[in-house]
Ligand code: FES
């Protein structure tokens with residue numbers, strides 16, 4: 001009775017994650033959730049934006065790192081900053097818009113104004129402060145920012161290992177994923193946002209869950225053409241799931257679509273013939289083939305711990321709201337400067353499956369909601385993650401098993417355990433009182 | 439004000455609302471002209487939809503698939519089905535060129551499914567073709583449902599708005 005609400009410190013968290021299962025309390029215990037926000041989200045590289053979302057100087061986007069509101073903004077020197085969305089005077093948010101372009105951030109309460117790099121520029125009626133306010137001491141608090149393949153990550157931890165090291169073998173999969181620009185830079189062109197009443201890790205698991213696809217998405221599969229249906233019938237196929245270290249993993253559903261620039265001579269699928277014909281008016285055949293092949297997206301889902309996935313044709317972003325509430329964004333990807341017809345095809349494909357009115361997402365969401373509800377029964381029981389364990393083998397990048405194996409989930413939970421059970425003190429900038437400028 | 443036109447238009451649209459609330463999708467599909475578009479935008483200010491992301495951008499083929507999914511029994515998010523009651527009011531005829539009529543209305547929809555009652559409020563713009571063959575003399579050629587909270591994170595919607 002009491003175990004579900006005990007503070008994490010009061011028991012051994014490491015015992016809640018085993019090689020083949022995790023304890024149900026990982027979905028339901030609010031104290032564990034609080035600890036996760038500190039030890040994982042305030043303590044890892046967390047994805048905040050794709051560079052195309054803040055393309056020009058002054059472009060900004062507001063989002064969250066864990067539970068903390070931040071603003072992602074590009075300054076005039078092209079540097080991307082991630083700033084806590086909190087005025088240094090008395091804490092009001094300085095930005096309430098989801099995205100836009102600006103010259104500065106002006107707090108609406110007493111008018112303190114900040115530059116695009118977060119520096120405090122102006123304070124109305126400064127006389128009353130005499131000599132007791134040094135503006136240099138009170139910029140918007142900055143996170144450390146690094147970028148790989150156009151994906152922008154931030155961390156509170158100034159001594160965090162470089163992003164490239166953290167991503168490790170995942171980097172080559174990110175490079176492959178970006179090929180769906182079809183020769184153009186990729187661009188985030190909007191997103192579907194929805195929430196489900198369930199723990200964030202239920203979504204984290206789902207990105208490399210091939211097992212669920214033919215079951216929960218049966219109604220979606222009945223709305224696609226035969227060729228696509230066969231392509232998506234991958235559970236007994238040659239695909240695989242690979243643990244890439246640091247909690248990252250990849251699930252390859254359609255090996256033929258790992259590299260979108262390979263096999264360009266293969267016949268164009270029937271569903272894209274009309275598009276190909278339209279493109280032929282403006283592009284040579286080799287480019288038509290490259291674009292058409294890219295339009296349908298990659299044949300894999302890459303899960304980057306803890307909050308972002310490159311999922312076939314879109315970015316899947318998760319935001320933990322509370323122990324039993326998670327917000328998901330499915331950001332659509334288009335070809336920046338690419339053919340309108342190709343981009344329309346991508347937009348319509350996204351709408352077909354994703355979002356609150358899509359033919360796929362609502363069924364996922366319903367299943368996740370049921371997981372959370374069911375997790376309140378049998379609070380001493382475990383979540384099984386042993387699928388594909390017997391066939392798992394070691395690779396240079398990590399471990400690999402069949403396409404419907406739970407290898408990716410096991411990878412994520414081992415990373416969870418490592419971070420949650422680390423004995424070194426958590427240098428959570430959020431928890432440390434500080435007036436330094438960082 | 440052309441109250442005769444207003445009466446004809448509202449009768450047609452109230453019928454549409456009633457068909458959706460009672461899951462009479464065959465008759466709902468028959469209210470459409472083949473080239474009509476059912477659109478639920480995200481961007482409240484958008485007036486062109488083809489080149490941007492929407493929640494739904496359904497042509498005839500997609501409407502038929504959407505209906506099939508709702509009644510097919512394979513989609514766990516529509517089992518049990520949501521019960522909905524919607525009311526339409528505040529009809530405003532925006533344009534009438536003799537061939538087509540554009541009308542804007544307020545839609546208040548309440549949905550109940552499993553243990554939760556939800557509200558969806560929308561500004562809906564319809565474009566109707568005068569068509570002697572359609573019930574009530576019209577066919578739908580566009581229905582744009584602008585949810586007032588379209589830019590927020592929504593819960594999943596397992597029915598037609
Ligand atoms: S809280 Fe921002 S200026 Fe006072």
Ligand SMILES: [Fe+2]
Nearest residue numbers: 212213217364
């Ligand atoms: Fe799914």
